[in-house]
Amino acid sequence: MLALVPGTLLAQEQAKPSTTKASRSAGNVTLSGYLRDAATGEALIGASVFVKSLGVGGTANEYGFYSLTLPKGSYTFTYTYVGYAPTEETLELTGNLTHSIKLNVQRVQTDEVLVLGKQPDQNVKSVETGVNRLDMRQVKLVPALLGEVDLVRNIQLLPGVTTVGEGATGFNVRGGGIDQNLILMDEAPVYNSSHLFGLFSVFNPDAVKDLKLVKGGIPAAYGGRLSSLLDIRMKDGNSQRLGVSGGIGVVSSRLAVEAPIVKDKSSFIVAGRRSYADVFLKAIPEQKNNQAYFYDLSAKANYTLGEKDKLFLSGYFGRDVFKFGDLFQNNWGNATGTLRWNHVFNSRLFMNVTTLASKYDYALGIPNGSQGFEWRSNINDYSAKADFEFFQSPQSTLRFGVSGIYYTFQPGHVTPTEKSSIFRELKLDAQRATEWAAYVDEERQFGPSLSVQLGLRVSMFENRSKGTFYDYVGERGRQLLPINGQQFEGKPVASYPNLEPRLSMRYSLTESASLKASYNRMVQYIHLISNTTAATPLDVWLPSTRNIKPEHADQVSLGYFQNFKNNAYEASVEVFAKRMDNQIDYINGANTLLNTQLESELLYGQGRAYGAEFFVKKAEGRLTGWVSYTLSRSERQVDGLNRDKWYANKYDKTHVLAVVGVYELSPRLSVSSTFNYSTGVATTYPDSRFTYQGLQVPVVGDDARNNFRVPAYHRLDLGATLKGKHNPDRRWQSSWTFSVYNVYGRRNAFGMYFRQKADNPAQTEAVRMSMFGTVLPSIAYNFNF
Template identity: 40%
Template sequence: MKTIATFVVLTLGFGAIFAQNPTKADPKTQYTLSGYIKDAASAEELLYVNVWVEPIKTGATSNTYGFYSLTLAEGSYKLTFSYLGYQSITKEIVLNRDTEYNIELQADAQTLQEVEISDKKADHAVREIAMSRLDVPIQQVKKLPALLGEPDIIKTIQTLPGVTSAGEGTSSFYVRGGAADQNLILIDEAPVYDVSHLFGLFSVFNADILKSAELYKGGIPTKYGGRLSSLLEVTTKDGNARQLEAAGSVSTLAAKASLEGPIVKDKASFIVAARRSYVDLLMRQIPDLEGTSVKFHDLNGKVNWKINNNNRFFVSAYTGRDVMRFDDDFQMDWGNKTTSIRWNHLFNERLFANTTLVYSDFDYALEQTDALEGFRWEANQKEYSLKQDFTWFPSPKFTLQFGYQGTYRQFQPGDIQPNGENTIFKPTTLQARYALDQALYMGAEQKISARLAIQYGVRFSLFQNLGPETIYRYNNASDNVNYIISDSIRYKKGQTIASFANPEPRFAARYQLNASSALKFSYNRMVQYIHLISNSTVPIPFNTWSPSSPYLKPQKADQVAMGYFKNLDENTWEFSAEAYYKTSQNITEFADNANIFFNEHIATEFRQGKATSYGLEFLLRRNVGDLRGFVSYTLSKTDVRIPTVNNDQTFPANYDRRHSFNLSMTVDLSPRWSIGGNFTYASGRPITLPTGKYSFGNYEANLYSGRNGYRLPDFHRMDIAATYEPGKNKDRRWKNSWVFGIYNVYNRQNPFSIYTRTKQDDEGNVIGDGTEKEARLVYLFSVLPYVTWSFKF
């Protein structure tokens, strides 16, 4: 604690020093050019815009708030601002003093006065140091085929190289051999713990409110931590600061609407978006489904206020919920709530600071309404965070990021209350668990020469499992059936039960072979202190999380990756090939035949071991022109070895897929019509199946093979969609479009799950003496046509 507190004080002190005395190599000849880059139509800040400086052939990139800074020698320069989906522009600038230069980019061919339009395409993928980072093009996602007409960035992410899914109709994704809980998913810097709607058929992200989505599979900056495998950073729109706009859509599954506009023109704006499914309304019309209801809703909101060019405030919030009711007497509901309050402050043209307060809450409930067996079970996880981040731009060749992050966590695994006059249930509450998670970090980006650039830094994390809690001591703790409680210790509120500290070094390098190709390398050490308590790959809401503790060590992973990046045809095409190798320690699994349902002594069910993942990833992508899209292929393997599990033998992870191939394209046929298509193929994932059964007295039990000893059939599917935009007129406020699509064009019956039963004939009659078993596959979707109407004015 003292170390962390000292760092915070020093960090704030350094910030003040940098603010008062910005370092310059030669104050007489060095000046700083800085500003914000915006969308010309809405005044939205644009993140990750490429700023290229001639003739010195160096540059910068705007940060997640659209701010850039360049310190250059006095003189004349030609600056090119380029961003995917926007018209690149070039501007001549004479730098003879510190200059604030804000610029606006047009999303179409309209030009700004006093600028030179550049036909130079962005080659950021080659020039940037970061590797294993992919952006998700939101506008292209909206034109791609979607399940029941609902565009979903998670479904697009599942088609990227190095990413796999658990199966059809799920929102879980697995990155480079990591489990689903090893992905850090942020919306406006707030973590989301369950991204699924309708058990994973759709995600919580409403595409209409999203500004950007970036997936890091490796090369993760020191600013981020807490997960082993990946970072998905989702940013929502700030709201149009110049005019009021409304938009909405009606699809086969859901309806949604959004409203955005200025509160004070060019100073403050807002955006709000809502989405609701109406499956429950349709189900009411079916007599056989009386009393059954399935629905979800989302609500996003954001307000931002620019006090002046040095101070900006943002407040963003999200809430979403699923409710499933069966036969009027059983209900499941779950949802997320997040709030982020952010303050951007410019100490000067070189020092940028961001202060963030975050609240996140994930909860779920099961309710049975019955006189004898009525109950309501509730569980949740909450966290409260403070983040203080600084970025210092001393020169175009050196950037420094540093800061502090602290999170207080509360885990409530279960609270049961009776729900019925004569119910057999009694009030029962599992112990809540608490933790304090802190980190300090420092990372630098340095251009050594025109060809070589590096990123390096370290994150130091400190995790404390806190009271109040009773910790039990066990004899035979590794035996989840015959353990004996030998002692217990009661810890008071705020008292440290266990603490863990870990350095997390990061390094990345880029060597540019020529103007269109580069080699890259990265190394990451990641540590994860919280663990998902689940034994299923199917996304169900009643999975709980647990902090690292005396019986649960933090998970750790080391990953190295190398890649070759090449731009083709004047940067029209991007090609990359990456190889990675990752080793993980303290990977959490459960003992064979584990009991995880409302278990006060779940510590006896944990088993921790090692995992090894490695693979090759290939991506060919076209981002400009009438034809856009990508082709990806991944060859990978993930093995796990857990003491006492599977007889101490290595077994494949249940999300291990050896081959994965994806093709995703959109083509603009005319100003009004475009078509899109997806094709996906993946090897079958491993499963554990019973191979027989045995009897012990009057008890019969299944006899299982080795863990994940079988594989489901291979997965493949094709989808197509056509988008029609009538009356395409740039001067018209009212705009609408239609999307007509077919999901699973050739009616592939892809397995969703599998179960075993006594072998039967086609009429349901038992075959033989009833001892022979057979496996049955469960399929979700056949051919599904859909239509979506969207509007904007």
């Protein structure tokens, strides 16, 4: 069987001449429908159907919809999904038939724990490259920081994914910045994926159904970022009965409620989470005016209008709040809303129409007094799109669609909190922009061994802001001077059309081995302005302008994929090379905050990233887990920096190793561990000094950029999960999770700085900054009924 990419279902055929001839006969009919969980009604993304007599089959799309074209006749269909009991049905196909299936969870699995919720051989048989999925059941077994199950922290255990350090916002993929990742939650973009300054992500594990990370071979339906796509799908809600789940941990507690509105027709889920450090602060008299907490709320509802129509409404709201009396306050948060309509025109044509809104904003300031002020900034995104899937034949699936985005940016607005404040109101010009796109993408099977996915995306970006825009002149590497100010109102400030071709190929060497290759052209029109190694909530999003050009990336990748022992073991090696232009960097000492002439301090250059990713996974048995190792480089060349020579960028890590293991000691008890090692991040340190009035002043010589590295990072974590006694007649199920983070207490360097020695100001010393320098044990209680 040659299966396809998760998200489509297209009949794939073995090398049987009789089958090929029959499948092209004029008597073809189409079987279509939805594949769902029998207990909850959730769509089973990537569930498969197979006709053994013909050797054809395929998988369901993101909404559980499948379509399979066959010659008329009687067939036995086998429906399967990892962790579910297979179901067989014999159907007589005399005409097009709509037939939905519900699969039951496989309650007893002897000596088998599966790591990823997908087809066991999907990594070999699909045309996708650079794709990883995480199963939420596996994520919840991996050791967690302070008991908080975290999706982004688990993503960082995959090949090609790194972070600049503990407490850093977001993640980096194949040498790209955090703003170069397109993060979607139920198709709505999330502009800041972190709580608590990067320690935890905003995604509540109780509300997430499916997670897919794409690092190469990104389909033409997606654009706007250079490095990766993180596609997160929320649960639809239990359409069969009331379900409640949650947990109590060291940092936060969470609760999720899901239930049918109309059984088998409509359901909802509401999941909330809140930390409670502020509750303990109020109990301490000297801390009672301080606040430090985060919360998030995820909600989703769906309604089946009929056999061909279904509506989905989902939203996310989250915020971090910090206040230190009258000295300082800071808060930031995301809000998203998505309305989707699925429509089945006929058994071969599926449509999804989406409208959405996403907002990210932050505020900081001093609440009271003569220095009181409040600073606010935000980015808003309003989008609409229509996506179509046409199952043309057993050998071909066509996808096409259109989209439009309207952006608004407020880089900064400062207001005094009192009349006596020394601050005066300052408001940077708001900016507006539109982004339009259309795409077409076809996946086709050429014989029993070769599959090709060919796509083209056409995009158009226009900056439609009002205000005065300048050209800039001066010496590269130094602050530029604005000239030729031009007023814009009613006409585009800048327009950028682009073509973005995509190509992925898979060639099967054997039933368990394949070669894959892909090429991507990506364009990014909006940019995160961040002049720090680790991005912060205060960084500013800006659109492309006359001076800030769109970023482009061309990436090629080649991979070898091999499974062993009936898919119990999975192995792959992928090599990639990526070339980027219009990469943003900054002059030394650049001021990126509330700068009305920010473009005068920006520099632009080219980037390159290349490397190899090795991945070995054991997917079955009492011991499961994986080992990933990435060898790569990521560099920049910017005129005016580092004597115009190439230098390692701040996301470059030559060696990255992750080892993950989960061992099932008994049906109730499992233990787990993770080990991380990576090269230290590149940073700029002084390499000489001079004496001024008796003090030693450090100097970066020769205009060097990122000329040193912090010490290598490594960490070992341990965890254990103890389930309550199993009683099939009792709905209440519970478990305890125990974890020890940073087992041997290493003080991994987040950064380094230099200062005069207290006892001898004529000398300087290097000081290591660490987010965690000790062992962190934790415990959490989880339940569901």
